Amino acid sequence: MSEVLKVVEMFGRNVFNDGVMRDRLPKNVYRKLKKTIEDGAELDPGIADVVAHAMKDWAIERGATHYTHWFQPLTGVTAEKHDSFISAPSDGKVIMEFSGKELIKGEPDASSFPSGGLRATFEARGYTVWDCTSPAFLREDAVGVTLCIPTSFCSYNGEALDKKTPLLRSMQAVNEQALRILRLFGNTTAKRVSPSVGAEQEYFLVDREKYLQRKDLIYTGRTLFGAMPPKGQELEDHYFGAIRERIGSYMNDVNKELWKLGVPAKTQHNEVAPAQHELAPIYEGGNQAADHNQIVMETLKKVAGRHGMACLLHEKPFAGVNGSGKHNNWSLTADDGTNMMNPGDTPHENVQFLLVLACIMKAVDIHADLLRESAADVGNDHRLGANEAPPAIISVFLGEQLEDVIDQLCSRGEATHSKSGGTLKTGVDILPDLDKDATDRNRTSPFAFTGNKFEFRMVGSSDSIASSNTVLNTIVAEAFKEAADKLEKAEDFDMAVHDYIKETLSAHRRIIFNGNGYSGEWVEEAEKRGLPNIRSMVDAIPALTTEKAVRLFEEFGVFTRAELESRAEVEYENYSKAINIEARTMYDMASKSIIPAVIRYITKLAESVSAVKTACPEADVSVQTELLIETSDLLSETKVALAALADKTERAFGLETGKDQALFFHKEVFPAMAALRAPVDKLEMIVDKDLWPMPSYGDLIFEV
Structure with a gap:
């Protein structure tokens, strides 16, 4: 059988997808469920038992013994509790059952997950609720085969305790308001508008044996100590380089696992940093894309173990080389095929697109703080603004063509032409001439227009894309609503929409930046424009609870x-x-491993000095002496920094949990960590490699 046929037969094999439902459900039940999935209609609870029975039979035929409600609490990872299909034994026998009630509702302990005070320890009840818009799937692993049912997770009082519920709410909001925009232009065929999302996933691979020798990688996902090797990424030879056989075999297995789960994994390549790689899927609906990205992260980690490797999803596993992000490609697509972000060949004539663009610019400008917060996590503090990723300043890249159209509208009151891309000539006769895009790309922009979508590049590699898409959907829904509220009342629609586009673009042009986002000049320019520069997660969090944010959500x-x-x-x-x-x-690594190793090295140096002087008093021992003094000084500096770190960490626990404690960790403990790392990294370059207690950066990123 050809590889192509294998992929076709493999794809979605472990998914209770539309084809399986159509084959296994009665026609009337299938139609009702399909209406809920496609139109957002309320789920008919009367069909739940039928669906549950069909889902159970399908899963058992594939070897499943258990099912779980698969949900996404505020831990940042997924959660699940497994129950078998067996019912109460009778006459020594069991039967396999799965009811509609078990499909629709589960009851995990809500107080054991992060809730930020919504649930106290004594208030344990929480509910998982079946999300039929994201298909159930089978997970095959060493535990066996488990039926996983995507669900929302809420408290006893109905508050959202997860990432999925707000995302679904935001999708409802943007659907309602986007339809109003389409209908302004006489589009009466579209019944639903959905966010379309493609999440590119970056990751590192290291050898598992070496990984297990690094407590920092095991406990935190990043290296807390480590001197740079002689070679890093400066030759730029890893990016898009030939994929090594071991990595290729891993990627092949990842693809197969994902394809079976219906994840449309498409692109794979080496990334910029040594040992760094990327996987990109085909675009999907926003909810399913968020679920699938969780599956991607789980699969990357699981398959790495089979190949004797460890997958690192931290945003900055290694200082000195590029970190990892997750480019969130986002657009809005109607069920009649309309992409609301498609400018067409002549964007200056595409009034609907220009209105959509103006609304998005307005949303991003007004709610830049929320968008920045949606990408805030601890690891991303090491990455954003580090000349390898978008800066912490939110701006929009539109490219020459659209910026020129906006300039025409704002300066002259109308746009009369759109720049074309022209023809790309290579100067080589045998190579064909190509149609050139109307604008370049900008990899330094956090929110870049890339032809028919926006690419939000700030999301961290370990983070869920649900939060960012929740914010994007909601802020754009607000901008659409304000436009529709005004334009639906207009007596002369053509004049009103023209004026609204011009006014909105003029008011929010400050958010457009097509230049180098890594430059210091942009930081200064952004400050002049009044754009916020939110550098850390702790500084970003307050955006969630401003009166502006509360009113919006x-x-x-x-x-x-x-x-x-x-x-x-x-x-x-x-x-x-x-x-x-x-x-x-x-503290653990320095006190138990590094300092003892340095002492052993110093002892060897001292013994060398003593032995040489004894054997030959005239011999030059200046090298050993200088090393002995330098190493001893750095050891003393390490011990002082270690004591300071211990003191500051202890003081942090004397503060009330919440904002004050987080600020102390950010402003006091984190710098103390940097102060400890500095002498240790210098010591690594001096101490005999055989004595150094852990694999080096070179061992980790070049020996995979």
Whole structure:
């Protein structure tokens, strides 16, 4: 059988997808479920038992013994509790059952997950609720085969305790308002508009044996100590380089696992940093894309173990080389095939697109703080603005063609032409001439227009894309609503929409930046424009609970004030916990491994000096002496920094959990960690490699 046929037969094999439902469900049940999935209609609970029975039979035929409600709590990873299909034994026998009630609702302990005060320890009840718009799937692993049912997770009082519920709410909001925009232009065929998302996933691979010798990688996902090797990424030879056989075999297995789960993994390549790689899927609906990205991260880690490797999803596993992000490609697509972000060949004539563009610019400008917060996590603090990723300043890249159209509208009142791309000539006769795009790309922009979508490049590699898409959907829904509220009342629509586009673009042009986002000049220019530069996660979190944010999210039913406050509390606690774990890991490594290793090296140096002087008093021992003094000084500096780190970490626990503690960890503990790392990294370059207690950067990133 050809590889092509294998892929075709393999794809979606472990998914209870539309084809399986159509074959296994009664026609009337299938139609009702399909209507819920496609039109957003309310689920008919009367069909749940039928669907559950069909799902159970299909899963058991494929070897499943258990099922689980698969959900996404505020831990940043997925959660699940497995139950077998067996019912109460009778006459020594069991039967396999799965009811509609078990399909629709589960009851995990809500107080054991982060809730930011929404659930107290004694308030344990929470519910998982079946999300039929994201298909159930089978997970095959060493545990066996498990039926995984994507679900939302909420408290006893209905508050969202997860990432999925707000995302679904935001999709409802943007659908309603986007349809109003389409209908302004006489589009009456579209019944639903959905976000379309493709999440490119970057990751590192290291040898598992070496990984297990690094406590920092095990406990924190990044190296807390480590001197740069002689070669890093400066030759730029790894990017798009030939994929080594071991890595290629791993990628092949990852693809097969993902294809079986219906994840449309398409692109794979080496990334810029040594040992760094990327996987990109085909675009999907926003909810399913978020679920699939969680599956991608889980699969990358699981398959790495089979190949004797460890997959690192931290945003900055290694200082001195590029970190990893997750480019969130986002657009809005109607069920009649209309991509609302397609400018066409003559964008200056495409009034609907220009209105959509103006609304998006307005949304991003007004809510830049929220968009920045949506990409805030502890690891991303090491990456954003580090001349390898977008800066922490939110701006929009549109390219020459669209910026020229906007200039025409704002300066002359109308746009009369659109720049064309022209023809690309290579100067080689045998190579064909190519149609050139109308604009270049800008990899330094955090929010870049790339032809028919926006690419939000700030999301961290380990983070869920649900938060960013929730914010994108909601802020654009607000901008669409404000436009529709005004334009639906206009007596002369053509004049009103023209004026609205011009006014909106003029008011929010400051958010457009097509230049080098890595430059210091842009930081200064952004400050002059009044654009926020939010450098850290701790500084970003307050955006969640401003009155502006509360009004926005409550208006569209995405978050309540209590849910926003709870999320801010969870994020402060997550920051404090992460930095605390890193600080304690540094203390453990330095005190138990590094300092003893340095003492052994110093002892050898001292013995060498003594032995040489004894054997030959006239011999020059200046080299050993200088090394002995330098190493001893650095050891003393290490011990002082270690004591300071221990003191600051201890003081942090004397503060009340929440914002104050997170600020202390950010402003006091984190710098103390850097102060400890500095002498240790210098010591690594001096101490005999055989004595150094852990694999080096060179061992980790060049020996995979």
